[in-house]
Amino acid sequence: MNTGKTAVSGWLSRPAGRHVWWVLAVVLAAGVVRVGLKVPDGGMDNAIVVRAAKAWLAGRSPYADRHFLYLPGAVLAAVPQALLPASVARFLVPAGVTAGLVAGWACALRIHGVAWRSRFAAYGLLALALGFAPFGHLVQLGNWTVASAALLPCALLLVCRERWVAAGLVVGAAVAVKPLLAPVVLLFVFARRRRALGAAVGVPAGVSVAAALVLPDPAGFFTRTLPFLLRGDDSFVRLYEASPSAVLGRLGVPQAGATLVAGCAAAAGVWCAWRRWG
Template structure:
């Protein structure tokens, strides 16, 4: 039966053509990224300081000894993160690095599958190879594997957290998020989603897990206090290298402080307005609310705080996948121009126009993140104003965008012909048929 699946077949539909074409492209791209580009490595090596710190921890030596005057990658994890990641130093550096690359690759692949299931798609849908290829063509996945950092595991943890949150498995959702906070607080802003959804038990484990791990790690470490006295002040500083946040670019380009604060405060107002509209009018539309709010919160964190790096963008995959929802805020070209800015692996450095090329390369991430926040604010704001003028508040979405509340999370199947959802799962949801003219019905019959 397995070999029969490999038998060459002629595609009968457009969906078959796309699947047959994209699956080999996606699989070969994954193999290239994991076993060639990642193993080859790059001059930037995020893994070496982590391995060395883990080795020092296991051998009872001081861990927080980095020279912050250099621009080399530093070890910045707290004692709780050191405890969790220390087993990587049990074997030699090269084999440990290969295993860590494989661990992150597997985590990304599991997250890819969970992302499909979250939006009600199967491995037989067009969405499966499209999403897989898009992920492994992106800068964030490529450099996560090449630089060998922990972001792939964080993406998997984010997916598990969102799924458990939507299923109201609060304690387990908190455990997953707490493990990520124990290593690095990148996903900590997602606690705000649990807060507004009144899922209080999430906080019990999300805050308890890192506290317990810190209590265990403290007596086992030689210099745990230096994380707070030496490393934390460095983390709170705004550095002017490898930093795509607004303050980071302001430092690099020498912007006056007042201009930097005007930009930060303007974006902060847009973030607050977007979150208010999402909470006020969309919190019952759970999948749309959770994925969109998570994207807004993470973008705000990277843009407005002291540090934002391009490969953090991996955590936006759930938000970007929300484009399949009928009421997604990403169904417009400015959104995808923004996404190109921070997802593309293209380099814009130019030998002919070095200054222009350097500015394009350094600023495209910041402009991409910022433009995406502006797009979200404008789309939600326009919907609010249009709904108020039409007198249909609290319903923001126009009639053509509305689906049955219980089947809202399957809206992508309605909006994107050829990408079929899981039939068993979709059958459990009540469907609201849309009025179809005879001419459209005839066209749909031909397509099928």
Template structure:
């Protein structure tokens, strides 16, 4: 009779327990919370409105008009063709289907994030993460909007999982395809630079460029993207989106900081986070943890300075960071990591921050808090030096024990 699988031997008691198989009632309850959270959006006005903008652009293309005539369409040209399969369906049908489709994409991202750390999909951690997302305001936001950030929430852990398995070129292709739909994962290109994976970087850059160029040539007046859409994006969109923007450049002026100073502070913060990402990569350690934390730092650097930076962007990195809790020394094991996420718990009322237009003040705490926790963790960590050496088949310890040991005893 074989012993139960307790996971990698480096896991401690907590990790072995939380990665163990959950009972089916627990799994069913977690999935029910998740589905009900997505289902409650069916009664919400304008459900799936971000997806509706992309579908409207696809319909405009079919009618011979330019998708970029609509100032709300802010995606790359490839997204227009990706939305064409939705064009024949009515708005009422899409508003009912899109919340569940978005939730399914996020759940797929969760499964991939767990796979990075060899965690079962039926584990206690999987159940806790699934139920927790159902109560997580960024999840409720993305399901309500039907935002295509959900594709990046799948591509981010997928790319890291491929990189972990040594398939860097496939990781580059994955990032490139995601960027072709929405340039959310552009900061992740720096991960290929840090790893010196130039072929993967080439794919990640060339693929969206080729797709965007081909799609632009197939639509009327593609130049509107450069003359209308791009300036609109660089300006941080408009007054409608500004209250929901959680970047430093948007929130600090609302607190009385001059715009130019806010930009300088945001740029300095982003540069510091990028420096920490480089430090985290050089520190090494558990490879899965290094990929996840370094990738998260790169994304957070962009969230702090770029406009806009919305609440649901957190879903790109949070599942993988939470999954990393199984590794000793992970930043997710710090209580401060969870404190940064606490304001995003649904159903908890925060004085003066209850309205949607004030939510950005909680969001900036989340993004800044996660970046700070990851930075402190990277700064405190030290490269691990091997404590054993092998000479002629015998293993010797670098500790005070002078005697050689049998290799079987060192497992």
């Protein structure tokens, strides 16, 4: 049995043939073209951010749309796409998302010491592109989650190489675009890496403050978006996407009790993470 595993491992670690890379390139390019032809508006999530950027360019508050659930820095990050012609953006956006996912895959490989040119790298990415639904969904929606998908393995690779401050900067950049990786700052807390923690917190804070200074409604994230995220009382947010306190509230639990339960659940999650770190 061990001999068989060794043989398979050895076969996967060998460099992939040129024809495999050509097939992979064709598959990835076909996915980009398909999305560009099928989804001319750039997808749901992407369109929300672009509309916010266009609203800012027109002098309006991006937070007038209660469904814009991003930090102020995301508004400025979306400006280049808002200025692009739709005929260009509809292909350039899925191409950029695909490139981000490929970069994340490459970093994940290096975390485990797998060569970029190996058969495992090529066939693994091919399997993701053809058979992993979230991969296709991110490309189709132009979802900004791709920033987290690309930068999380990059940050972990930097941590593995003891470059903690650089990892903090990478996590901070991802949070500034979309705060999906905010819980990752616990890694720096547990590791007692104060400079890395400062970088992870300082980058999104600095970007948000700088962006807020040029927005017509700088407090919109706190007065409109944050309450919406906590309540989730909108048909736009499905029940499984709402916060725990919002879900419990819909089930008839008093708001104070729902908030307490949600807080206890969050504290339990942090405790479990601490135990796992230990």
